[in-house]
Amino acid sequence: MSNLLLLLVVLLTAIALVLAGWGMGVWISPRSYNRLKEEAYECGVPTRGRSWMQFKVGYYLFAILFLMFDVETVFLFPWAVIAGELGFTALWCVLFFLVVLTLGLAYAWKKGALLWK
Numbered sequence: 001m002s003n004l005l006l007l008l009v010v011l012l013t014a015i016a017l018v019l020a021g022w023g024m025g026v027w028i029s030p031r032s033y034n035r036l037k038e039e040a041y042e043c044g045v046p047t048r049g050r051s052w053m054q055f056k057v058g059y060y061l062f063a064i065l066f067l068m069f070d071v072e073t074v075f076l077f078p079w080a081v082i083a084g085e086l087g088f089t090a091l092w093c094v095l096f097f098l099v100v101l102t103l104g105l106a107y108a109w110k111k112g113a114l115l116w117k
Helices: 003-028 057-081 088-111
Strands: none
Touching: 057 088
8 A cells, every 4th residue: 555545544534533523423412502501610600790801921821831841741751761772862862952941941930930929
């Protein structure tokens, strides 16, 4: 089987699975609509004030920093599993990666992005 044909089979299978999942969701989902179902749910307590309010930018910065260092862990885990087989070149590459992330953390710390005000 040629690579192009294999790619076509994979793409068509992916499209078919997505459409099948979407179709099943439309087919078996409940269809009762009322005003209460469209309200925002927050632990059963009605909201006070406007639902659309601005959040402080600190929440977003904290979330972005969390994701950045969470992705760091995702990249380091596979490397750590086969670190013995890779040699010194891989060690230097990972050390460079960690230095760049440490510099990013130091910059964020200096700018006060980690302070919860």
